Structure formats: C-alpha cells, structure tokens
Amino acid sequence: MHQLILTGFLGKDAQVRDAQGAKAIGFSVAVNETFKKAGEKVEQTTWYDCTIWRKEGQTGIAEYLKEGQQVMIQGRPKPGGYKNAQGEFVPTIEVRVTSIELLGRKAGTKAETEKAGAFTEDDDNDLPF
Template sequence: MIKLMVIGNLGKDCSVNTVNGKNVINFNVAHTEKFKDSTGVQKEKTTWVECAYWTDRTGIAPYLKKGTQVYAEGTPEVRTYQTNEGKSGASLSLRVQSVQLLGSRAEGLNGGGQPQERPYQTSAGGGSYAGQPSSNSNDEINEAGDDLPF
C-alpha cells in the first residue's frame, strides 16, 4: 500500500458532486517549497494535488474554501496526458481517505488574538467536531500542562 500525506492550501472552493449515486468532494491543494538554487538565488516550487474525497459525510464541504490550510491523506494516483502542443504531461491526484482542517491564511488568528480552533476533522470512518471528544479519547487528564513556561 502506498499512502500520500499532503499539507497545503486550497486553490479554490471545493465542489460536491454526485457520481453514480455516490457523493464526491473535489478540491485541489497547493504545497509550496522554498529553496536556494545552485547560485544561491531563493526560488519557490509549487506542487498541486487534485483531491477526490468519496464520502456520504459532506459536512466538511462548507469549510473547504480557497486559502484554507488542510491535511489530507489517502492513496496517490498519477495521471498522464497529452497537451494540445503534443507534449506529454502528468498530474498527481489523491483519493482521500481522511481530511483535517488546519486553518487559513487570512484567518490565522481570531479577533482576540488567539489561534482559531480547528472546526472539523473527518475520515472515511466518520467525522467529529474538534470541540467534541472522540469515542476513543482517554478519560485521564494530563497534568503535564502545569510545567509549561507560559
């Protein structure tokens, strides 16, 4: 099994479609890496990943807006194609098994200067709001937070 994990920003709002009676949420994720070339010049390389999330739980769709940072994981697919100029091309797509919202560029902090809560996380097994404990959560309270310097 090959698993692909992507963290990046959505390039546009997602679209929800129905194909053969099944729901699919389509979105694209851009990941940009900054690096220096052999001459020391700062460059950027952006990789786009087309994502297809086949699920009956489409509650996350309203949160998948342009610029939102997400973590998605699933199985990769490489598609090859021919351009109008006759050149070969390839694109990377992801059949999503789970997706988690990480935030957004424009909304990194809420009005009080505090980081925003991640509103929704979902996987092929289901979804839960970040404020709710999962059914697998441990009931113990971790006291290690008292040692933090802030």
C-alpha cells in the same frame, strides 16, 4: 498500499458532484517547497487533485473547504495526467483522501488561525467538530 501525507492550501472552494452512485467532494491542494539552487532561493508549487468519496447526505465537510484554507490530508496517491493545448502531456497526482484536518487560513485571510476540526474516511458524520 501507498499513503501520502500533505500539508498545503486549497486553490479554490471544494465542489460536490455525483459520481458512480456516490458523492465526490473535489478540490485541489497547493504544496509549496522552498530550496536553494545555485545559491538562489527557488519556490516551487506542486498541485494535487483531491477527492473525498462520501455517501449521500454526508458531504457537510465540503462547506468548510474554502479557497485559502490550510489543510493536512492523508490519502492514496494515483498518478494521472492530461494533454494541454499544445498537445504536451502534463503529469498530475490525484489523491483519494482518507483523512483531512483543517489547520487554518492563508496569511492575510480572515480567521487565519481558525481551527475547524478533522474528518476521517471512517467517520459516520463528516462534520469537522
């Protein structure tokens, strides 16, 4: 089994939707990487589409997954993709999240050092504290 561990920032607030008789909490995570190429500093952002699958009534973690929130996630990666408006294939990486830890807020947002807690796939109650 493949496992992926990422630390990044949420691109927008999480959305809860009905899917296959369960609840899916969907959000995207931006992971920034900085490196030098030909002596120039280059910053590259990779986006990951993430899903937490929960039972009915166990979606409380979604209210803490807000735009700018820094998270560390662990999950199973699944390659995917879509065709853009120009008809080109754009590869994506989807992640089925098995655990998530709320680390803080992006610099410049309120409560930037706030720690709200963690969730794992096996938790009966997904409140992060």
